[in-house]
Amino acid sequence: MNGGSRVTTGIKQIAKLANVSISTVSHVLNASAPIGSEVQERVLGIARETGYLAKRRRKASISLLSTVLLVGTKKAFPKSDRNFVAWTMLNAFRKECQSRGIRLIPQIEEENEINPDNIVEAVAKHRPQGIAVMQDDRQCLIDMLYNLPSASVILSGQDQSMRVDTVAPSNRFGAKLATDHLLDLGHKKIALLTWGNRRVAKQRTEGFLDAFRQAGLDVPVSDIIDVGDYQQDVVETNFSKWLSKHNGPSPYSAFFCSADNVALGAMKALQNHGYSVPNDVSVMGFDNALFGELSSPSLSTIHVPMEEIGHVALNLLEEALTLPDGERSARRVELGCRLILRNSTGSPNTSFSKS
Amino acid sequence: MNGGSRVTTGIKQIAKLANVSISTVSHVLNASAPIGSEVQERVLGIARETGYLAKRRRKASISLLSTVLLVGTKKAFPKSDRNFVAWTMLNAFRKECQSRGIRLIPQIEEENEINPDNIVEAVAKHRPQGIAVMQDDRQCLIDMLYNLPSASVILSGQDQSMRVDTVAPSNRFGAKLATDHLLDLGHKKIALLTWGNRRVAKQRTEGFLDAFRQAGLDVPVSDIIDVGDYQQDVVETNFSKWLSKHNGPSPYSAFFCSADNVALGAMKALQNHGYSVPNDVSVMGFDNALFGELSSPSLSTIHVPMEEIGHVALNLLEEALTLPDGERSARRVELGCRLILRNSTGSPNTSFSKS
DNA sequence: CTGAAAGCGCTTACAG
DNA sequence: CTGAAAGCGCTTACAG
Numbered sequence A, B: 001m002n003g004g005s006r007v008t009t010g011i012k013q014i015a016k017l018a019n020v021s022i023s024t025v026s027h028v029l030n031a032s033a034p035i036g037s038e039v040q041e042r043v044l045g046i047a048r049e050t051g052y053l054a055k056r057r058r059k060a061s062i063s064l065l066s067t068v069l070l071v072g073t074k075k076a077f078p079k080s081d082r083n084f085v086a087w088t089m090l091n092a093f094r095k096e097c098q099s100r101g102i103r104l105i106p107q108i109e110e111e112n113e114i115n116p117d118n119i120v121e122a123v124a125k126h127r128p129q130g131i132a133v134m135q136d137d138r139q140c141l142i143d144m145l146y147n148l149p150s151a152s153v154i155l156s157g158q159d160q161s162m163r164v165d166t167v168a169p170s171n172r173f174g175a176k177l178a179t180d181h182l183l184d185l186g187h188k189k190i191a192l193l194t195w196g197n198r199r200v201a202k203q204r205t206e207g208f209l210d211a212f213r214q215a216g217l218d219v220p221v222s223d224i225i226d227v228g229d230y231q232q233d234v235v236e237t238n239f240s241k242w243l244s245k246h247n248g249p250s251p252y253s254a255f256f257c258s259a260d261n262v263a264l265g266a267m268k269a270l271q272n273h274g275y276s277v278p279n280d281v282s283v284m285g286f287d288n289a290l291f292g293e294l295s296s297p298s299l300s301t302i303h304v305p306m307e308e309i310g311h312v313a314l315n316l317l318e319e320a321l322t323l324p325d326g327e328r329s330a331r332r333v334e335l336g337c338r339l340i341l342r343n344s345t346g347s348p349n350t351s352f353s354k355s
Numbered sequence C, D: 001c002t003g004a005a006a007g008c009g010c011t012t013a014c015a016g
Helices: A011-017 A023-031 A038-049 A051-060 A084-099 A116-126 A141-147 A171-185 A199-215 A231-243 A260-272 A306-322 B011-016 B023-029 B037-049 B052-062 B084-099 B117-124 B139-147 B171-185 B201-216 B233-243 B260-272 B307-322
Strands: A067-073 A103-109 A130-132 A149-157 A164-170 A192-195 A222-228 A254-257 A283-284 A302-303 A331-335 A338-340 B069-073 B103-109 B130-134 B152-154 B163-169 B191-194 B222-228 B254-259 B281-282 B301-303 B332-337 B336-342
Touching: A011 A023, A011 A038, A011 A051, A011 B011, A023 A038, A038 A051, A051 B052, A051 B171, A051 B307, A067 A084, A067 A116, A084 A103, A084 A130, A084 A306, A103 A116, A116 A141, A116 B023, A130 A141, A130 A306, A130 B301, A141 A149, A149 A306, A164 A171, A164 A306, A171 A192, A171 A199, A171 A283, A171 A302, A192 A199, A199 B254, A199 B332, A222 B023, A231 A260, A254 B233, A260 A283, A302 B084, A306 A331, A331 B152, A338 B254, B011 B023, B011 B052, B023 B037, B037 B052, B052 B233, B069 B084, B084 B103, B084 B307, B117 B130, B117 B139, B130 B139, B130 B307, B139 B152, B163 B171, B163 B307, B171 B201, B171 B254, B171 B281, B171 B301, B171 B336, B191 B260, B233 B260, B260 B281, B307 B332
Parallel strands: A067 A103, A067 A130, A130 A149, A149 A164, A164 A331, A192 A222, A192 A254, A254 A283, B069 B103, B069 B130, B130 B152, B152 B163, B163 B332, B191 B222, B191 B254, B254 B281
Antiparallel strands: A302 A338, A331 B332, B301 B336
């Protein structure tokens, strides 16, 4: 190895960029001497921006987690519109593992459900330090995970028995955020388009209702419309039927849809029936899937930080491995969702009366 | 400095203890060479047990967080039965800061509420890297925190707008755990003793109701008794009145109390009225405060991991400082609660009929 | 409060 | 798969 100019972010480089000595950088990073506050801020700023701090932190825990068993069902793996959300999460998780030098052992079930026995077997075989389970939080699975020696975490799930770590977006608060926004715009009658009985859908429904409860309004349980599925074309067909039967969207001036796919299907149905979005009716989605940006009009939605779920999941596994077993409670982490305002929402058209 | 025998946990010491070379330890810790799995496990085990891994991790982030502003109201600071829970949390947080070498700047409000303006002032003056707020999650405060340059976290609170990090025990799931246990014991009529309108109390009430909902039973909204306060003596007086008026605890065979203080007051009132706990009625608390262990009978309760809240809060602050601002969603962390079974609960006495 | 220099801790290229 | 040895990165005792 020659003394070439390989650019490894280190204390040396930071010293150069901050125009101080190496010692000073070290002192700042370790609070080992009383350094002036301007210098301190400059050095820390550069250390953060160059990614040195993040690298240092990552390195500190890398050893603990060399092998992780990735558990999921087949349907989340190929990329498609249908499973866009699951795929995004999974892919971000894989990337994160790669950047931390963690070996992933996939344990993909052919069936629609994860079989706990298969996990036990895979753990015995590969002896991973950690287990990451995708979108399955049934109690039989949780019981099994809890009794395993490895640390484990469920991505996009929750454990009511509070024994296993979980990370998920804040579906309920996110839905409240969306509904609050529609209420703030002045909409009085808002319908929720949702589908089925999955936990995620239920949580979003609760958030929708929360917004009305907290505003002191009547809780609109009768304004919840189940469109039967979350595939765009199916939603379009079903919601078209609903529109025909109800003679247009009236009395609703806004539709909050508990997934972007649902929103896009609904928007098409509305447009086919001659309604202009957002002039006649507002439509709001949930997920911030890529294709929502490209629709016409572009879809207002709730951003779900799918990329961060993997990051947090790995942090939880690492923390579980650092701390002695008896001294750590299970953690349930919810990640904040953000309102993304595009062109499918607006104030209600007060002269609205179409039929 | 002489070459004396100072015992600094390091890679050298681990090598000695594990009977391998320094290089090998390094390889294991960095996965930089394919090391045999027995050796690997031995080295990692020793590295964890000696606290080397934890130290390494702590060191990696120590630089970020040298000064933290601790914000709270006066009432949580002196130690007493009344504020046992708040005091425990606060104290654990202080200890954690100390062990990580973080300087705490207390900003204690004389009033019963935190004044956002005072925080802004204190931040301008002391320029802390992080802000830790105790038990206050009003939106005006959150708005202020969100607009501040420092990272911030609320201990024992939650942010519905999902912009500021929070850590809290899982009150709702914890209450469900307690209620599930009473149901499992065979109790059919269970009353909830609670007080006031604070968020914590409300969350525990929801958990109580959840247990019935999920079991497919009637939701016992009419079995919620507000005892007006959480001080033991007040509860005792108020609940005694209730017992006199209702001619004993019938038809309830169990009382779930949303705080240990409430449970102890209720237990005394029951005993004064001639009821034996748990033979005639079961009583369950929530908090796992010290004095519950010493009561007679000792109190079954829900353990709340107050000591861990501080640990998690600091981890959140550190993480916020490591990651670039735009790339991180706010996090809401809930810590798992555990059932603590002592002597105040049992199966319902089927021949129970006292008056 | 900041830096030059000594030196410790850890990593790494290479040998076996 | 493991270790001896060279050497880099970071810390620290000390000077100013």
